[in-house]
Each structure stands twice: as C-alpha cells, then as structure tokens.
Amino acid sequence: MLKDRYGNPASTKSQTALAHYDNALDLIRVYRGDPVAALDAALAEDPDFGGAWAARAGLLVTATDKAYAEETTKSLRAGAASNLNDREAKHLKAAQDWAEGRYNDGTARWARIAQENPRDALAVQYAHVGCFFLGLQSDLRDVPLQALRAFKRGEDGYSYIQGMAAFGLEECGDFARADIYGRQAVEADPRDGWAVHAVAHVNEMRGDLETGIPWLADNAQHWAPDSGFAYHNYWHLALLHLDRGDIAQVLKMFDENVRPNPDAQIVLEWIDASALLWRLHLEGVDVGDRFEKLAACWQRAGEDAFYAFNDLHAIMAFLGAGRATDAERALKAMRAAAKDAGDNAYMTRKIGLPLAEAFVAFEAGRYGECVDKIAATRGVAQRFGGSHAQRDILTLTALHAALRGGMASTAEAFAAERLAHKPQSPWAGRLSRQARELSAKRAA
Numbered sequence: 001m002l003k004d005r006y007g008n009p010a011s012t013k014s015q016t017a018l019a020h021y022d023n024a025l026d027l028i029r030v031y032r033g034d035p036v037a038a039l040d041a042a043l044a045e046d047p048d049f050g051g052a053w054a055a056r057a058g059l060l061v062t063a064t065d066k067a068y069a070e071e072t073t074k075s076l077r078a079g080a081a082s083n084l085n086d087r088e089a090k091h092l093k094a095a096q097d098w099a100e101g102r103y104n105d106g107t108a109r110w111a112r113i114a115q116e117n118p119r120d121a122l123a124v125q126y127a128h129v130g131c132f133f134l135g136l137q138s139d140l141r142d143v144p145l146q147a148l149r150a151f152k153r154g155e156d157g158y159s160y161i162q163g164m165a166a167f168g169l170e171e172c173g174d175f176a177r178a179d180i181y182g183r184q185a186v187e188a189d190p191r192d193g194w195a196v197h198a199v200a201h202v203n204e205m206r207g208d209l210e211t212g213i214p215w216l217a218d219n220a221q222h223w224a225p226d227s228g229f230a231y232h233n234y235w236h237l238a239l240l241h242l243d244r245g246d247i248a249q250v251l252k253m254f255d256e257n258v259r260p261n262p263d264a265q266i267v268l269e270w271i272d273a274s275a276l277l278w279r280l281h282l283e284g285v286d287v288g289d290r291f292e293k294l295a296a297c298w299q300r301a302g303e304d305a306f307y308a309f310n311d312l313h314a315i316m317a318f319l320g321a322g323r324a325t326d327a328e329r330a331l332k333a334m335r336a337a338a339k340d341a342g343d344n345a346y347m348t349r350k351i352g353l354p355l356a357e358a359f360v361a362f363e364a365g366r367y368g369e370c371v372d373k374i375a376a377t378r379g380v381a382q383r384f385g386g387s388h389a390q391r392d393i394l395t396l397t398a399l400h401a402a403l404r405g406g407m408a409s410t411a412e413a414f415a416a417e418r419l420a421h422k423p424q425s426p427w428a429g430r431l432s433r434q435a436r437e438l439s440a441k442r443a444a
C-alpha cells in the first residue's frame with residue numbers, strides 16, 4: 001500500500017500519481033503555485049485516486065466562491081465513484097458538507113479526521129481554514145495543537161502545523177506564543193506565507209509598526225513569489241503603512257501588490273481590496289476609480305449570498321463606488337439568504353445583514369443607526385468568520401460614524417479602546433485626538 005508524504009495510506013497504486021499528489025500537498029500547505037493543476041496531474045495518472053478527488057473538492061469549497069460550484073460537484077461525483085479508503089471517504093464527505101452549506105459539519109468532520117489521523121496535515125489544514133471562515137477561534141488554535149503530537153520537530157510537516165497553531169494562538173490572544181511558533185515555522189521554511197502571516201497578525205494586534213513593517217517587507221522575497229496568498233500579506237503591510245498615515249504608500253501597494261490585476265477573479269483578493277479601500281474611504285481619502293473597478297468585479301458575486309462575510313465586502317465596494325442599486329440588490333439577496341437553511345443563513349441573519357445595513361446607513365449619513373447596529377453585532381461578529389484584524393473594520397466604521405455624527409462620548413469610547421489595545425499605534429493616537437477634539441468642541 002502506498003502512503004502520502006506524511007505516511008497516510010493512499011488509494012492509488014500509481015507511484016507517479018502519488019508523486020503529483022505529494023507535490024499538491026506541498027503547494028497547499030504553503031499556498032503556492034497551482035495545487036488544483038497538481039491534483040489534476042495525479043488524476044490524469046490515476047482517475048480512480050479518490051484521495052486526490054477529495055483534496056480537490058476540499059480546495060474548491062474552501063475558496064468560498066460560488067463560481068467553483070460546478071468543479072466541486074464534478075470532484076465530489078468522481079470521488080464517490082472512485083477508490084476511497086475510510087479516511088479519504090471522510091474527506092470527501094466533509095467537502096460535500098461544505099458544498100451543501102453545512103460549513104460547521106464539514107469543518108467538524110475534518111477536525112475529527114485530524115484527531116483520528118494526526119499525521120493527516122491536509123485534514124488539519126482544511127479544518128483550520130474552516131474554523132477561520134466560521135470564527136471558531138479556539139478550534140482554530142487547538143486542531144493544529146492536537147496534531148503537533150504526531151510530528152517530531154524538523155520532520156516534514158511539523159513547521160506548517162506549527163504555523164497554523166501560531167495563527168490560532170494569535171486569534172485567541174496568546175501573542176507571545178504565537179510569535180514564537182510563527183517565527184520558528186518561518187525559519188523552517190521561509191516560503192510559508194501562512195506562518196509569516198501569523199506573525200504579521202501579532203504585530204498588527206499590538207500596533208507594532210517598527211517590528212511589523214520590516215517583518216513583511218524584508219521577507220517578501222521568500223513568501224511572495226508564486227504565492228496564492230501574497231495579496232493578503234501585502235494587505236497586512238499596507239495596513240501598517242496606513243497606520244503610519246502614509247497614504248501614498250498604501251495606494252501604491254494597493255495597485256502593485258494587493259490588486260495588481262484589477263480584473264483578477266479571486267474573491268478572497270476582492271475582500272482585501274474592499275477592506276483596504278473602505279478604510280481609506282473612512283479616512284476621507286480620494287481613491288480615484290479603484291472602488292468602481294472593484295465593484296465591477298463584485299457584481300458577478302454580489303447576489304450569490306454564499307457567505308455573509310463576502311457579501312458585506314461586496315456591499316462596501318458597491319457603496320464606495322456609489323452603486324446604490326447594486327448595494328440594495330445585494331442586501332435583498334442577503335435578506336432572502338437569512339431565511340434559508342444552512343450555516344450561512346445564521347451568519348447572515350445574526351451578523352452579516354445587520355452589519356450590511358449599518359454600512360449602508362453610514363453611507364447615507366444615518367450615523368446613529370450605523371453605530372447602534374455595529375455596537376449590537378460586534379461582540380458576536382467572529383461567528384461570520386475572518387480575523388480580528390479584518391473585523392477591525394467594524395469598529396473603525398462605528399468610530400468614524402460617531403465622529404461624523406457628533407457622538408463625542410461614543411467616539412471617545414471606541415478611540416480609548418483602540419489606544420488601550422495599541423498604545424504604540426499612530427493611527428490609534430490620531431483617532432483618539434479627533435475624538436477629544438470633538439468632545440472639546442461639543443463642550444464649548
């Protein structure tokens with residue numbers, strides 16, 4: 001019986017197919033190259049290699065883009081008709097759960113595979129990514145921490161799981177340990193953009209620009225080439241420049257690194273682009289036609305109502321581009337999705353929809369409504385996924401709404417919170433000053 005690079009039994013008898021599959025496992029763990037093409041190469045050698053079909057389906061569903069639905073169905077059908085061992089069959093079932101909107105069930109299934117087969121680093125990673133999309137912060141940390149027991153330090157696989165643990169630790173607030181784990185993982189493989197990213201999050205949460213900017217800028221030659229994830233690490237770097245108030249550098253990075261091809265059809269890239277432009281919009285920066293170009297891309301997914309976190313970011317682009325009708329259409333689709341079955345209905349009903357309404361209210365100048373809706377949702381917003389750094393856009397929007405709406409005490413409260421978390425952050429200092437000035441003006 002053949003085994004994959006981590007020692008898990010594989011349902012193929014072809015050494016060549018397995019070599020392509022092992023290559024795909026490497027590309028997946030470092031988010032590089034084209035892992036779907038590597039899996040297709042494995043399947044060209046052995047079309048009945050069920051594990052490769054299951055891995056393919058898992059990759060496609062965790063892209064959170066309805067555009068991949070057809071390819072997902074193809075993978076699930078072919079996988080079900082091929083050779084599958086018990087572990088691979090469970091992988092396929094997890095991907096099917098996701099494809100049918102049972103995101104929690106699918107993620108839990110991958111996590112259970114990882115518990116039973118801790119050397120299945122792919123199951124660890126898919127569970128980790130699922131936890132990220134669902135905001136399951138302790139599982140995001142604990143699934144990789146559990147699996148580390150099966151690997152020796154220095155062994156193939158160890159550092160990537162350590163990198164995942166680093167991100168989970170960071171999202172759970174254990175910045176010191178996250179920093180150590182992340183740095184050790186990057187030392188083991190400087191290509192590991194996910195581990196680089198975990199340390200970037202630590203720096204972001206601390207508002208530590210002095211460490212954060214060189215950490216990303218000086219290592220980029222290792223993590224960026226051929227990375228399917230580079231735009232996101234560059235987004236983090238742009239955030240730090242924004243913190244410093246260097247708007248020219250932020251716009252340059254948007255054009256060259258976050259959104260180098262304005263027509264690129266990658267939803268996760270659109271999210272970062274929306275999130276960066278909206279922050280600039282809050283700061284009163286003229287972003288030219290960037291919102292318009294982005295909104296033109298979001299249009300094809302604006303009414304998918306596939307995942308509430310994405311929908312909110314589509315609405316940001318529509319609002320920023322002045323496309324009120326598109327924003328309204330997306331809201332309508334979210335209202336319909338909120339009544340559906342499946343996990344996205346809950347995420348939409350409880351989090352995505354009230355937040356989308358808050359952002360629409362902001363743009364319409366209904367600042368009180370915006371603050372009320374964000375304040376009522378922010379505490380549970382992790383349940384629609386994303387990271388603390390991404391969801392910071394909620395607090396920023398509420399704070400700017402309070403500033404614009406003359407709500408001095410509310411603005412001071414949000415600004416004080418920010419400064420307490422990030423005492424070194426120039427941005428936190430600027431917002432705090434603005435809130436104090438508003439207060440003084442109101443008192444006068």
Ligand SMILES: [Fe+2]
Pocket residue numbers: 197201232236387389
């Ligand atoms: Fe991130």
